[in-house]
Amino acid sequence: MxxxxxxxxxxxxxxxxxxxxxxxxxxxxxxxxxxxxxxxxxxxxxxxxxxxxxxxxxxxxxxxxxxxxxxxxxxxxxxxxxxxxxxxxxDPAHHHRISFPGMHFGRAGKDSHITANVSLDWKLESPPIVLYGDAETSTGALVSGQLFLNLKEPDVEIESFNATLTLHVTQKKPYAPHCHDCAHQLNELKTWSLLPQPLVLTKGQHSFPFSVLLDGHLPATMDGPLVSIAYEFKAEAVPRSNGVSLPPIKFERVLDVKRSLPASELPHHSVRVFPPTNVKASAHFPHVIHPIGSNNLTLRLDGISRNNTDNGTIEYWKLKKLTWRLEETAKTIAPACARHCPKMAEGAEQEPPKKGMFRTDTRSIGEKTIFSGWKSNYSSATDSTVELELDYNLAKHGKWACDTKSNDGTEVTHQLMVEMVVSQEWAPANKPALVSHTGVGRILRMHFATILTERAGIGISWDNEAPPIYQDVPPSPPAYTHETFGGEDTIAEVIEPLDHAIGDVTQRRTSSEGR
Structure with missing residues (x-):
């Protein structure tokens, strides 16, 4: 081996x-x-x-x-x-060279040099885009700004310069899975032709203004679990060299469109009775809330005690736990594209098939549970109350969407849910301090409709920014007549000219008094 x-x-x-x-x-x-x-x-x-x-x-x-x-x-x-x-x-004359077929070093020519020296930028001159009021009463929002075409070389020919504003709706649960047309719907709102014909521009910065009025019925920007809505602004400039079009210079931005609904001055009041008990809940809360900030709810429970004369006892409902939760409900209709749209059979007498799929989703955007912090008064069987004030707001790192309702079926609503756990206790009427548990408990739930919207701040709608128009003012100032100055006096004798000397003015006053 x-x-x-x-x-x-x-x-x-x-x-x-x-x-x-x-x-x-x-x-x-x-x-x-x-x-x-x-x-x-x-x-x-x-x-x-x-x-x-x-x-x-x-x-x-x-x-x-x-x-x-x-x-x-x-x-x-x-x-x-x-x-x-x-x-x-x-072969003694054979040459060995190393080639890199997968590597591209670009075009080293005048075309690529011109393209690299052309850039696009913009500046929005209008205030933040906010739609004031609901979709039925809002007059829209005005958007205005300037596009800047920066040229680093003289005499650059621009073949075309266009810009578009598109409403992009993305269905996250489309009608047909893995279909691009079912998941994306594009609606072109405005198109600008900034250069109607080719033009040779000099070196420097060239500005092109643009403006658009967004209608009040348009939805606000949102990103929810079912659908996302975005306003995409795109600009494209096509340079040209020696009659040949070069690769276009593109510029893309996303506009943040918000909606602000007016808030009522007085808080909303709601009363709820929970049969078969005599417990009555009275709540005061703001009907409109905002994503940033805290909101206050005042709650009062009455009828939590009852005098049982048959047994000579007093029954109490004592609050043990309270939970509040902000819920967001999103509804949308996922449309079907032309390829997946169902077609009705020929000659069939029935309703046309639905061209969309209804989607709904509910999520929590804020929640908290408290076990103390309220005031309880059980002094008598007829006047026992529980009072509390709680602050509720949205979660710090949670995702949310403001209330909206658009024509395509997209709707977002919110509600405040308050859940209370009460337990029943009893005590003798002559010794109310001897409290005993009965083992009976109930869950009391209340739902309050709430509107989540952006703050209006100091902004107002664009149509209210126009100066007032006075109907009584004529188009020209009134003319001076001889009757105003008493016959033969002229306006030169009544109004002292500023370019005359003081002596001339005194002499004129003396002569006027002698008359």
């Missing part, structure tokens, strides 16, 4: 040495032929090409501890020549 292992290592070493020696001879022969070729004489001695050759340790070195083969670096030769085929080595 040991002799077989020794023979295996000896044969492997000899075969490896033979392969290395053959490779060295081929490399040496290729080097000699390349040195003799006429093309090698014209090559620069500072060539960056490198080659590694492998030589046997038995022939080139006497060190027994050296590795079986060591790399040698020969400058001025191509690395690919050592690994070339025999057919390539037979």
């Amino acid at each position: 040991p002799h077989r292992v020794a023979n295996f290592f000896r044969s492997s070493t000899q075969s490896l040495e033979n392969q290395v020696s053959i490779l060295t001879k081929k490399t040496a022969g290729s080097t000699a032929r390349r040195r003799d070729s006429p093309s090698s004489k014209r090559r620069s001695p500072r060539s960056s090409d490198q080659i590694f050759t492998y030589a046997s340790s038995i022939e080139d070195t006497d060190d027994s501890h050296a590795p079986p083969y060591t790399p040698r670096l020969i400058m001025g030769e191509s690395r690919s020549s050592s690994f070339s085929s025999d057919s390539q080595q037979k």
Whole structure:
């Protein structure tokens, strides 16, 4: 067995040495032929090409501890020549070049140079885009600004310059899954042709104004679990050089459109009775809330005690836990594209098939549970109350959407849910301090409709910013008549001119008094 292992290592070493020696001879022969070729004489001695050759340790070195083969670096030769085929080595005039087919270094020409020196920018001059009022009464929002075309070179020809404003609705649960047309609906609101014909522009910054009035029935920007609505502004400038159109310069931005609903001055009042008990809840809360800030709800419970004359006891309903939660309900209709829209059979007398799928989703955007903090009064069986004030708001890092209702079926509503857990206790009428638990409990739930909207701040609708028009003022100032100044006096004698000297004015007054 040991002799077989020794023979295996000896044969492997000899075969490896033979392969290395053959490779060295081929490399040496290729080097000699390349040195003799006429093309090698014209090559620069500072060539960056490198080659590694492998030589046997038995022939080139006497060190027994050296590795079986060591790399040698020969400058001025191509690395690919050592690994070339025999057919390539037979041709002394064959040149070895390294190519990179997957790498693109771009076009080094005048076209790419002109495109790189053209840029687009913008500036919105209108206030934040807010739609004041609901969809039925809102007059919309005015958007105005300027587009800037920056040229770093003189005399650049611009073939066309256009801009568009698009309402992009994305259905996150489309009618047909994995269908792009069912998931995306685009509605072009406005198009601007900033350059009606090709024009040669000079170096510098060129401004192009634009404006649009967004209708009041349009939805606000939102990003919910079912649908997202975005207003996309896109501009495109196409430069031209020598009659050939170059790649366009594109500019894209997203407009943030909000809606602000008016809030009532007085808080909303709601009363709820929970049969079969006599508990009555009275709540005061704001009907309109805002995403930022805290809101206050005042709650009062009456009828929480009852005098049982048959048994001579008093029954109490004591509050143990209260939970409030803000819920958001989103409803939308996912439309079907032309390819997936169901078609009615010919000759069938029935209602046309639905061209959309109804979607709904409910999520919590704020929640808290409290176990104390209210005032309880159980002094008498006829006048026992529980009063509390709680602050509720939206979660800090939660996602939410304001109330909206659009023509395509998208609707977002909110409600405040208050849940109270009460337990029943009893005590003798003559000893009300001896309270005992009955083991009976109830859950009292209340739902309050709430409107979530953006703050209006100090902004007003665009149509209220116009100055007032006075109908009684004539188009020109009134004319002076002779009757106003008493007959023959003229306006020059009544009004003192400013360019005259003081002496002339005094003399004129004296002459006027003598008359």
